[in-house]
Amino acid sequence: MIEVSHLSKSYRDLKAVDDVSFQVQSGEILGFLGPNGAGKTTTMRILTGVLPPTSGTVKVSGFDVFEQPLEVKKRIGYLPENPPVYTDMTVRSYLRFVASIKGVARKAREGEVDRVAQKTNCTQFIQRVIGNLSKGQRQRVGLAQALLGDPEVLILDEPTVGLDPAQIIEVRQLIKSLAGKHTIVLSTHILPEVTAICQKALIISQGKVVAYDTLDNLQRAHAGAATADGQTGPVPSLEEIFLKLTSA
Amino acid sequence: MKNAFAIAKKELNIYFATPIAYVMFTLFVVIGSYFFLRLLGAYEQASLMYMRFNSPEMMNRLNFQDAIFRALFGNLGVILIFVVPFLTMRLVAEEKKQKTIELLYSTPVTPGQIVWGKYLAALVILVCTLALTLLYPALVQLVTKDPNGVEWRSIFLGYTGLFLLGAAYMALGLFISSLTESQVVAALITFVVLLMTWIIGWTAAETEGATREVVTYLSSVSHLDSFSKGTVDLKDLVYFLSICALGLFATHRAVEAHRWS
Numbered sequence: 001m002i003e004v005s006h007l008s009k010s011y012r013d014l015k016a017v018d019d020v021s022f023q024v025q026s027g028e029i030l031g032f033l034g035p036n037g038a039g040k041t042t043t044m045r046i047l048t049g050v051l052p053p054t055s056g057t058v059k060v061s062g063f064d065v066f067e068q069p070l071e072v073k074k075r076i077g078y079l080p081e082n083p084p085v086y087t088d089m090t091v092r093s094y095l096r097f098v099a100s101i102k103g104v105a106r107k108a109r110e111g112e113v114d115r116v117a118q119k120t121n122c123t124q125f126i127q128r129v130i131g132n133l134s135k136g137q138r139q140r141v142g143l144a145q146a147l148l149g150d151p152e153v154l155i156l157d158e159p160t161v162g163l164d165p166a167q168i169i170e171v172r173q174l175i176k177s178l179a180g181k182h183t184i185v186l187s188t189h190i191l192p193e194v195t196a197i198c199q200k201a202l203i204i205s206q207g208k209v210v211a212y213d214t215l216d217n218l219q220r221a222h223a224g225a226a227t228a229d230g231q232t233g234p235v236p237s238l239e240e241i242f243l244k245l246t247s248a
Numbered sequence: 249m250k251n252a253f254a255i256a257k258k259e260l261n262i263y264f265a266t267p268i269a270y271v272m273f274t275l276f277v278v279i280g281s282y283f284f285l286r287l288l289g290a291y292e293q294a295s296l297m298y299m300r301f302n303s304p305e306m307m308n309r310l311n312f313q314d315a316i317f318r319a320l321f322g323n324l325g326v327i328l329i330f331v332v333p334f335l336t337m338r339l340v341a342e343e344k345k346q347k348t349i350e351l352l353y354s355t356p357v358t359p360g361q362i363v364w365g366k367y368l369a370a371l372v373i374l375v376c377t378l379a380l381t382l383l384y385p386a387l388v389q390l391v392t393k394d395p396n397g398v399e400w401r402s403i404f405l406g407y408t409g410l411f412l413l414g415a416a417y418m419a420l421g422l423f424i425s426s427l428t429e430s431q432v433v434a435a436l437i438t439f440v441v442l443l444m445t446w447i448i449g450w451t452a453a454e455t456e457g458a459t460r461e462v463v464t465y466l467s468s469v470s471h472l473d474s475f476s477k478g479t480v481d482l483k484d485l486v487y488f489l490s491i492c493a494l495g496l497f498a499t500h501r502a503v504e505a506h507r508w509s
Contacts, residue, residue: 051507
């Protein structure tokens with residue numbers, strides 16, 4: 001569904017993303033991990049066609065992001081780091097606007113807005129002006145916006161930031177429920193989140209891929225040395241693997 | 249085109265949800281009314297004087313278009329220089345600052361649609377601003393005893409000129425707004441640029457020959473005068489439309505270039 005090959009992006013002398021390749025199968029959830037400044041957001045911006053890559057290609061549903069950006073953008077829902085909300089609009093008029101530029105037909109628009117608002121629990125403040133909402137509420141509006149038009153691919157940049165614990169669990173459940181029907185790339189620094197939601201993890205550090213595998217394989221590969229009586233060593237948590245890989 | 253309309257609708261939604269448009273409407277009407285009242289007073293004095301001298305010939309020559317509206321349109325054109333920067337400053341700069349431009353870049357919207365949508369919204373605001381001043385000819389028509397009354401055809405042409413002037417200013421303002429993240433910077437630079445297009449005309453008086461021709465042609469407000477007189481000059485039409493085209497083209501490039509920076 002998503003094919004990234006040899007992707008690089010430089011800002012002048014800084015190599016933000018360096019030769020990154022990975023694939024996400026249809027219906028899969030990929031956890032995208034890395035310390036701050038590792039190039040997660042840059043990669044996601046390139047995947048969604050916001051930024052042009054310096055080199056390498058990205059294909060979404062067979063369309064090249066660079067050659068046919070509109071076809072790709074029709075199939076993608078994107079939640080950037082900061083929810084891209086207009087603070088002077090009400091939640092409803094904002095969602096209506098996003099639905100219309102995503103090409104949701106006029107007649108279906110109102111129903112679609114209600115559907116995503118319900119899914120992300122935005123219904124109780126849908127008439128309010130976004131500028132007056134809390135960080136967590138804005139985050140949910142941002143998520144609602146990404147779900148509009150029911151895109152095949154969802155790119156979520158730290159979707160649970162700013163939410164309270166109950167909401168985090170809700171959003172995780174929501175994302176899990178979207179799997180299968182949607183292909184999801186999710187970035188986060190909260191490691192239990194990856195364990196809870198994703199099947200596969202991609203860890204990058206300083207723009208380079210340091211690990212890319214299913215969670216089970218990662219844990220097996222980094223398990224402690226076998227003990228004398230033939231038992232396998234203690235199974236490391238994702239946290240330990242992450243720290244080991246990114247500290248280098 | 250549908251996307252451009254959606255963006256225009258969103259812009260208008262924000263314009264009318266925030267105080268900026270209302271403040272600018274009020275400002276425009278307050279200053280416009282001041283000029284209108286002064287011109288009306290001058291007209292009154294002139295007609296009293298001609299009556300006292302019992303000069304029917306002069307009285308015949310006195311008409312609303314030349315005595316009031318031609319000068320008023322010139323004044324309104326100058327006030328636009330002060331109003332337009334504050335109307336265009338947020339158009340692109342705010343999207344960049346709030347990072348909402350990422351939403352537009354990640355949805356199936358082309359840079360061209362973004363520019364058209366924003367410009368369309370700016371033009372609607374311009375029409376609203378100008379429409380408020382229709383009050384002046386309407387008032388004159390209401391109280392006049394002159395059988396000919398207000399020449400509505402000339403008034404209409406005057407407004408066409410004002411609209412074209414405003415549209416050119418808006419295109420420049422839109423472009424400057426697309427160059428920066430700061431609304432204040434956008435407003436200031438737009439103001440200076442628009443002011444320059446006006447005051448450059450003042451130097452025309454001190455020059456002659458080809459320089460004078462060029463300077464006069466560059467001055468924005470001078471192109472309004474043929475419209476205020478109730479005529480259309482192709483030269484002025486070309487001037488306004490080419491500034492609009494240039495502004496929109498440059499904005500399109502700037503919006504596209506922003507992603508590559």
